[in-house]
Amino acid sequence: MESTPSRLATKASWLVSQTAVHVRRLIGDEFAAAGSRGYHYRVLAALQEFGPASQAELGRRCRMDRSDVVQAVTELERQSFVERSADPADRRRNIVTITGAGRQQLRRLDRTLDTVQDELLAPLSTAERQTLVALLAKVVKHHGDTPTS
Amino acid sequence: MESTPSRLATKASWLVSQTAVHVRRLIGDEFAAAGSRGYHYRVLAALQEFGPASQAELGRRCRMDRSDVVQAVTELERQSFVERSADPADRRRNIVTITGAGRQQLRRLDRTLDTVQDELLAPLSTAERQTLVALLAKVVKHHGDTPTS
DNA sequence: CCATTTCGTTGGTGACACCAACGATATGAC
DNA sequence: GTCATATCGTTGGTGTCACCAACGAAATGG
Numbered sequence: 001m002e003s004t005p006s007r008l009a010t011k012a013s014w015l016v017s018q019t020a021v022h023v024r025r026l027i028g029d030e031f032a033a034a035g036s037r038g039y040h041y042r043v044l045a046a047l048q049e050f051g052p053a054s055q056a057e058l059g060r061r062c063r064m065d066r067s068d069v070v071q072a073v074t075e076l077e078r079q080s081f082v083e084r085s086a087d088p089a090d091r092r093r094n095i096v097t098i099t100g101a102g103r104q105q106l107r108r109l110d111r112t113l114d115t116v117q118d119e120l121l122a123p124l125s126t127a128e129r130q131t132l133v134a135l136l137a138k139v140v141k142h143h144g145d146t147p148t149s
Numbered sequence: 150m151e152s153t154p155s156r157l158a159t160k161a162s163w164l165v166s167q168t169a170v171h172v173r174r175l176i177g178d179e180f181a182a183a184g185s186r187g188y189h190y191r192v193l194a195a196l197q198e199f200g201p202a203s204q205a206e207l208g209r210r211c212r213m214d215r216s217d218v219v220q221a222v223t224e225l226e227r228q229s230f231v232e233r234s235a236d237p238a239d240r241r242r243n244i245v246t247i248t249g250a251g252r253q254q255l256r257r258l259d260r261t262l263d264t265v266q267d268e269l270l271a272p273l274s275t276a277e278r279q280t281l282v283a284l285l286a287k288v289v290k291h292h293g294d295t296p297t298s
Numbered sequence: 299c300c301a302t303t304t305c306g307t308t309g310g311t312g313a314c315a316c317c318a319a320c321g322a323t324a325t326g327a328c
Numbered sequence: 329g330t331c332a333t334a335t336c337g338t339t340g341g342t343g344t345c346a347c348c349a350a351c352g353a354a355a356t357g358g
Contacts, residue, residue, distance in 0.1 A: 002206055002209045002210045003210065004195075004210050004211065004212065005191070005194040005195045005197075005198045005199070005210065005211070006198065007194040007197075007198065007259070008191065008194055008211070009286070010282070011262065011266060012266055012269060012270055012278065012281060012282050012285070013172045013175075013176060013262065013265055013266060013269060015282060015285035015286055015288075015289055016165065016168045016169050016172050016269075016285060017169050017172055017173075017187075017345090018212065018289045019165045019169070019285055019288050019289055020165050020166050020168070020169030021212075021345085021346075022288075022289075022292045023162045023165050023166055024166070024313075024314090024345095024346080025346090026162075027162060028312090028313075032312095037312090037313065037314090038166075038313075038314075039313085039314080042154070042157065045154040045156040045157055046153075046154045048154075048156075049154045049155065049156065050154070054336075054337090055336075055337065056335075056336055056337080057151055060151045061151045061152065061153050061154065062153065062154075062157070063153065063167065063170075063315095064314090064315085065314095065315065065316055065317085066336075066337070066338085067316085067317085067337090067338070067339075067340085067341095068314080068315075068316085069337090070337065070338060070339085090323080090324070090335095090336085091322080091323060091324085091336095092322065092323045092324065092335065092336040092337070093323095093335090093336060093337085094336085094337070110156070113160065113162065116162055117160060117161055117162060120161060120162060120165075120288065121161055121288065122291060123287050123288060123290070123291035124284060124287060124288065128284055128287075129161065131280060131284065132161065132281070132284045132285070132288075133159070133161050133164060135273060135277055135280065135281045135284075136161070136164035136165060136168055136281070137158070137164055138272050138273060138277075139164075139168055139171075139269065139270065139272060139273065139281075140164055140167045140168055140171075141272070142271060142272035143171045166314090170314085170315070173314095173315080173344075173345085174315090177343085177344075181343095186343090186344070186345090187344075187345075188344085188345080203305075203306090204305075204306065205304075205305055205306080212346095213345090213346085214345095214346065214347055214348085215305075215306070215307085216306085216307070216308075216309085216310095216347085216348085217345080217346075217347085218306090219306065219307060219308085239304095239305085239354080239355070240305095240353080240354060240355085241304065241305040241306070241353065241354045241355065242304090242305065242306085242354095243305085243306070
């Protein structure tokens, strides 16, 4: 097997990107089989944990663009996993609510996601997994607090 | 600031993906300013480290699809960063060679990439950075040895 | 010699992230 | 109150990366 350039193999940016590729592969297949994708899971998770929310709030919580929330919610609505209703208190807003079927789908996605974590972190010990998660959390938090815009 | 669902924030897959998003943001801007993108860097790096190569070999080294190599090499050729020539020993192959200008571009991208590593890993100590790189390398290596196909 | 494989190429697809602009609505300053 | 400003949902784009199918040309192995 041809080896990859050391310039790449030793850089954190490359390793992160390639790991993310694997994440997408693992999740993509499983989610597609369930008729969902990453964006759908994010929205369902946010609704489950924080209750009904406007699309703008969902976007901020899930790190999604407003326009992508529109599409995700539309697709989830078509699958009867969420409901969209006008906010009487603020007529600009929609209130998005998760349904029973949505909760069920979320549980299903949660299960597959748990096995994905195991596959992804297979070569690491329990301690190493915790270390990796902690370090990545630190990086993500830092960039969340120090936004680009 | 609205917080993200704990389902997401605690999962390695989410943290990896979000970190990769930051990597793309950091690299994307800088590379675009230099008229390049990730694929271009990969090809230039492989050519620099291993010398002239066929497109198929570049694809295997850089984890790129054959068709994506075609486009990247075409664009690099248009910028005079590489040259494409037929392989006399195997008329199916092209031999791709990096040019002087290509080496210069690679050095430029290398520099910006170094500063990107610093920005990305800013919240981590030197020891933590090494740990993170080692853990990710283990994950990437594992999935490289255990290919999907 | 023929089946199989490899190579470059074309022309798609999908996921994710993002941007600009719009009308409708809410809010804050004055 | 009025008016500038900001927010919300929506539409309709764009770019990057990853990937797939199919093709002709060429090499290879049995």
